Amino acid sequence: MATIELDRLIKRYGQSTVVHGINLSIQDGEFVVLVGPSGCGKSTTLRMIAGLEEISEGEIRIDGRVVNDLQPKDRNIAMVFQNYAIYPHMTVADNIAFGLYRSKLSKSEKRQRVEQVAETLGLSQLLERRPSALSGGQRQRVAIGRAMVRNPAAFLFDEPLSNLDAQLRTQMRIEIKRLHHRLGTTSVFVTHDQVEAMTMADRIVVMREGRILQVGTPLELYEKPVDVFTARFIGSPTMNLLPASLRDGGADLSVGGSVRVPYSSATTSDILVGARPQDLVPTVADPQGLTVSGTVVVVETLGSETLVHIESAGQTVIGSAPGRQIPRIGEHMTLHASSERLYYFDKATEKSLAVR
Amino acid sequence: MSAIAHREAASGGLWSRMSLGQKQVIWAWGFLAVPLIFYAVIRFWPTFQAFYLSITDWTITRPATFVGLENYKRLFADPLFWQVFRNTFMYLILGTPISLLISFVVAYYLDRVRFMHSFIRALYFLPFLTTAAAMAWVWRWFYQPVPIGVINDILSSFGIPQQPFLRSTSQALPAVLAPAVWAGLGFQIIIFLAGLRAIPVTYYEAARIDGLSEGAILRKITLPLLKPTLVFLVVFSSIGFLRIFDQVYNINTNDPGGPLNSTKPLVLMIYQTAFSSYEMGYAAAQTVVLFLILLVISLVQLRIMRDR
Numbered sequence: 261m262a263t264i265e266l267d268r269l270i271k272r273y274g275q276s277t278v279v280h281g282i283n284l285s286i287q288d289g290e291f292v293v294l295v296g297p298s299g300c301g302k303s304t305t306l307r308m309i310a311g312l313e314e315i316s317e318g319e320i321r322i323d324g325r326v327v328n329d330l331q332p333k334d335r336n337i338a339m340v341f342q343n344y345a346i347y348p349h350m351t352v353a354d355n356i357a358f359g360l361y362r363s364k365l366s367k368s369e370k371r372q373r374v375e376q377v378a379e380t381l382g383l384s385q386l387l388e389r390r391p392s393a394l395s396g397g398q399r400q401r402v403a404i405g406r407a408m409v410r411n412p413a414a415f416l417f418d419e420p421l422s423n424l425d426a427q428l429r430t431q432m433r434i435e436i437k438r439l440h441h442r443l444g445t446t447s448v449f450v451t452h453d454q455v456e457a458m459t460m461a462d463r464i465v466v467m468r469e470g471r472i473l474q475v476g477t478p479l480e481l482y483e484k485p486v487d488v489f490t491a492r493f494i495g496s497p498t499m500n501l502l503p504a505s506l507r508d509g510g511a512d513l514s515v516g517g518s519v520r521v522p523y524s525s526a527t528t529s530d531i532l533v534g535a536r537p538q539d540l541v542p543t544v545a546d547p548q549g550l551t552v553s554g555t556v557v558v559v560e561t562l563g564s565e566t567l568v569h570i571e572s573a574g575q576t577v578i579g580s581a582p583g584r585q586i587p588r589i590g591e592h593m594t595l596h597a598s599s600e601r602l603y604y605f606d607k608a609t610e611k612s613l614a615v616r
Numbered sequence: 617m618s619a620i621a622h623r624e625a626a627s628g629g630l631w632s633r634m635s636l637g638q639k640q641v642i643w644a645w646g647f648l649a650v651p652l653i654f655y656a657v658i659r660f661w662p663t664f665q666a667f668y669l670s671i672t673d674w675t676i677t678r679p680a681t682f683v684g685l686e687n688y689k690r691l692f693a694d695p696l697f698w699q700v701f702r703n704t705f706m707y708l709i710l711g712t713p714i715s716l717l718i719s720f721v722v723a724y725y726l727d728r729v730r731f732m733h734s735f736i737r738a739l740y741f742l743p744f745l746t747t748a749a750a751m752a753w754v755w756r757w758f759y760q761p762v763p764i765g766v767i768n769d770i771l772s773s774f775g776i777p778q779q780p781f782l783r784s785t786s787q788a789l790p791a792v793l794a795p796a797v798w799a800g801l802g803f804q805i806i807i808f809l810a811g812l813r814a815i816p817v818t819y820y821e822a823a824r825i826d827g828l829s830e831g832a833i834l835r836k837i838t839l840p841l842l843k844p845t846l847v848f849l850v851v852f853s854s855i856g857f858l859r860i861f862d863q864v865y866n867i868n869t870n871d872p873g874g875p876l877n878s879t880k881p882l883v884l885m886i887y888q889t890a891f892s893s894y895e896m897g898y899a900a901a902q903t904v905v906l907f908l909i910l911l912v913i914s915l916v917q918l919r920i921m922r923d924r
Contacts, residue, residue, distance in 0.1 A: 310825060311825075312821050312824065312825075331824070332821075332824045333824065337825070339822065339825050341822060342818075345816070345819055347819065348841070349840040358822075358823075358826055359826055361826045361827055361828055361832075362826070362827035406822075406826075
């Protein structure tokens with residue numbers, strides 16, 4: 261159990277800076293997900309916490325102790341890698357026992373710990389197998405087992421599910437989440453997959469180009485994204501953004517029609533009005549809200565709902581229709597979103613108008 | 617359906633009547649035939665010919681007559697053969713471990729060097745590209761007495777007495793082996809480097825987090841994972857040392873085989889029997905013995921080093 265604090269953390273490789281002074285405080289027992297596109301510095305940040313990368317400037321504190329100059333082995337953390345990093349020439353039991361390499365337990369105590377962990381992860385039957393005889397999901401569990409066996413202060417996950425197929429990924433997501441619930445160990449999880457972030461995190465940290473854009477619970481990020489990047493990154497399919505020009509109490513959309521805007525801006529009249537596809541439906545609920553009409557160009561049938569792409573004044577807008585109501589391509593369609601489900605951004609700075 | 621098939625069969629030749637699978641088989645064997653015939657004529661036939669010659673007394677000037685195992689009896693009774701046999705195994709027993717140890721150490725550290733990495737690697741590889749004849753001549757100069765020989769120069773500057781090297785019955789074999797080891801290093805280093813590079817970095821990172829020391833990482837992770845590379849190099853370099861010839865032949869051109877045959881390997885003996893004495897049958901018997909030694913050693917090594 262531990263808290264982790266990042267204090268003005270900077271990472272440079274030669275001339276280029278990849279992490280620009282980030283601050284983050286992770287509570288004891290919290291499950292924090294660092295999410296962002298590739299090259300955003302999330303993995304580098306995790307590796308700095310692990311001690312695999314040197315810190316250029318700033319401080320990392322684990323449980324209040326500055327660990328900047330500590331070797332990875334002295335930080336009492338455990339890490340799970342994307343390619344599992346389990347050794348092909350050792351059995352599952354030996355791989356898990358590797359986590360106890362430095363522990364002073366007796367042989368039988370170690371064996372007991374390994375069996376205990378294997379039991380927890382459902383690996384008891386596989387202890388004598390070699391990794392080559394395991395499935396991807398089982399290998400990942402062995403890697404988690406090696407991390408768990410030492411009772412570390414924190415778990416660090418570096419995109420651990422990326423090498424699994426979609427179905428296994430969903431399953432392992434749930435397993436890791438349940439494990440965290442049971443062990444309550446502070447965890448930092450890096451992923452580029454926003455669904456993983458949303459489903460697993462207590463708190464999400466959205467990163468881009470070495471900076472933290474927003475920190476919050478999954479719902480906070482979904483409901484109150486601070487900028488266009490987060491708004492588009494969180495939620496699937498991506499939020500629609502329609503250019504509009506601001507006037508008193510409302511805005512005129514470039515696709516036609518207007519919406520009520522509860523915010524004003526002193527600096528700009530060019531704004532973006534955002535609407536999530538799930539909120540853009542064929543039924544009228546709020547005459548003050550957003551109305552878009554256009555020709556249906558693509559229909560994606562998901563069963564539970566149908567995603568409809570309509571083209572209006574040269575712009576494609578994604579909305580959703582009920583599962584059994586499948587529009588035909590070429591059909592004319594009108595979609596509505598109520599005004600309290602809309603998001604407003606400054607077009608130039610891409611910041612939300614709600615935060616100021 | 618059957619009407620169409622029938623018409624095609626009737627109009628087309630043999631080729632169009634064949635199924636897709638049959639056509640693929642014909643294509644495959646067509647391409648395979650080229651190397652197969654080549655190997656049969658160039659490799660296998662002469663090999664069998666050598667087996668046959670080894671039980672004859674062919675000497676170029678005389679037609680071959682069957683002599684049974686006479687050549688083998690003569691060979692095993694020949695003290696020179698046992699001297700040469702010992703020499704050949706000394707090359708193997710000294711050369712393989714020494715060259716593998718040196719090349720692994722070089723590769724292990726070179727793998728971490730970023731500064732001029734490719735250049736240094738090229739330097740190590742250079743001797744492998746040099747002809748053995750040129751190399752042997754240079755090393756022969758090294759081994760000369762002062763003031764010509766570099767090695768004796770260095771020794772004498774430390775006050776160490778002159779060493780005879782190639783002229784000594786005890787030092788000649790190691791002195792011949794040294795350039796042979798040196799010449800093979802480049803190749804072995806490249807192979808070791810490739811093997812080291814193939815080990816994922818995360819294995820090392822995971823080990824660092826688990827708290828393994830450098831030595832433990834080498835012992836428990838690097839070496840086990842390098843095993844396929846190691847097996848390849850052990851077998852490959854063993855065969856190389858058992859067949860050593862050009863290094864030995866060139867370094868002592870006026871007296872091939874060194875003082876009192878102290879450096880003569882089996883291949884050189886075969887060469888001299890065949891092309892100095894023209895006793896082809898006897899030379900063929902020696903070749904067969906060499907072949908069997910190579911076969912047995914390679915099989916034993918593969919068996920020992922394979923996964924349990």
